[in-house]
Amino acid sequence: MGVGSRWAKVLVECLAGECPRRARQRPRPLEAFRELIKRRKRSIKRIVRLRLFPNRYEDKVLFDIGLACARLWNELNYEKRQAFFNRELTIMKRDEINRRYYHKYKGVLGVNAGQVINKNDGAWDAFFKQLDLRK
Numbered sequence: 001m002g003v004g005s006r007w008a009k010v011l012v013e014c015l016a017g018e019c020p021r022r023a024r025q026r027p028r029p030l031e032a033f034r035e036l037i038k039r040r041k042r043s044i045k046r047i048v049r050l051r052l053f054p055n056r057y058e059d060k061v062l063f064d065i066g067l068a069c070a071r072l073w074n075e076l077n078y079e080k081r082q083a084f085f086n087r088e089l090t091i092m093k094r095d096e097i098n099r100r101y102y103h104k105y106k107g108v109l110g111v112n113a114g115q116v117i118n119k120n121d122g123a124w125d126a127f128f129k130q131l132d133l134r135k
Helices: 003-015 020-023 029-042 055-087 093-108 111-134
Strands: none
Touching: 003 029, 055 093, 055 111
16 A cells, blocks of 8 residues: 555544544644744734836935935934923823824925824834833
8 A cells, every 4th residue: 555545544434433542643734834924914024126217206205205215204303302302292292293293295295294103103102101011
């Protein structure tokens, strides 16, 4: 009896409900695959990879958008940092700074200005949580 026919016999026995003990211990690939899919569905992270092949004009536009995002991030951080060291940084002050810079950069970045500001605000929230944990 060959190896293939032995596994065929075990498969027939399992389908009939008389599964031998050693066959029950083997992992079933379909169940493992379903478990993998369940784990991935529970994960909130999604990754989208894009490969861009911009021409010269598009490359310049993308570079300018990146430069404006970096400039916005740095200006937000500088002003909030100065207010923090002067003990003037409150939630209302943070909202005022965010609003001012949103209106300053919305013409250049559009919706992306709001996203950069939200990320910066999240970074400051994490900083304050770390300060609370340190106490």
